[in-house]
Amino acid sequence: MPSETFFNLPKEKQERILEAARKEFSRVSLNEASIANVIKDAEIPRGSFYQYFSDKEDLYYYYFDTVRRDSHRYLVQAIQQADGDLFSGFETYFNAFVSEIFVGKHALFYKNVFTNMDYHGFRRVAPIEKRNEQCHGKHERKQKHRELLDSIDLSKLRVNDERELQLLLQMVMHTVFTTIADGYRRQLADGSYDVALINTNFQSKLNWLKNGARKEQTI
Known part of the structure; x- marks a missing residue:
């Protein structure tokens, strides 16, 4: 900060x-x-x-934090409007912002972020509580983090406490980031991107997280 x-x-x-x-x-x-x-x-x-x-x-x-402030507010609002449903909120959030990420004012910046992000970078930008920061930034981050956690209805999730909720949030946000990064890599390879396909891929990944990918075996 x-x-x-x-x-x-x-x-x-x-x-x-x-x-x-x-x-x-x-x-x-x-x-x-x-x-x-x-x-x-x-x-x-x-x-x-x-x-x-x-x-x-x-x-x-x-x-990066200044660029995504509106994005954070929209994510919290989307979850709140979905009555605290984490997955429905993320669906709305992703569908609304994916076009902005690829063609908006900050598209070139986002492209460099998502095509060069490593584990260290992900830890810096994922919605997890940060420590050992200067007071100004630490207070703001804690506020945003608390706001996000409070928007989620734990009764709709198979999590036992906030520690597990944080792990789930990291998984969902990692899905957001890797889906966007894959879209940019496809753009680099093919010279174009397909927002509809990016949305479809994200929806598939989110459904696997939400419902599981394993089919029940019938005897």
Whole structure:
């Protein structure tokens, strides 16, 4: 998370830095991204950058959080409108956002995120409670995490407690991420993507999670 120094900047300057981040992280992956390009576009000294962020990874994941804020709110609303049904909520959420991810303003950024994500990256962005962060970010993350958990009706799930619910959430979100990543890889291979097919693949995976993939054997 950014330092308090960043949050004390004028909004216009914060937005200029985030716009520079958008350009750089939409151009290349995190590993290939250049802090020099960010500070040049943001028109800030290199020393100032390190007063705001510890490194480019810190900026990258904070930018990701700002991009997905609306997505988080919609997910919580979708689950609430489904009367706490986790799976129905995720179906609505995925169908609504998949087109935005592939053709919206942040499509190139999402493409770099999902085609280069490793286990470390997944742990950073999955809806699980984060620890050892600065107070500003830790409080906001805990609030969002609590809001998501409270939207889910545990009586509709075969889970015993919040620890198991967290494991299930990780599995469902992993399904979201891998389905989107597969769509981008198909786009790289074929030069196009099929939103209907991506939705169908997600629905199949979600149904297997929800109902199981094993058929009952008849004697």
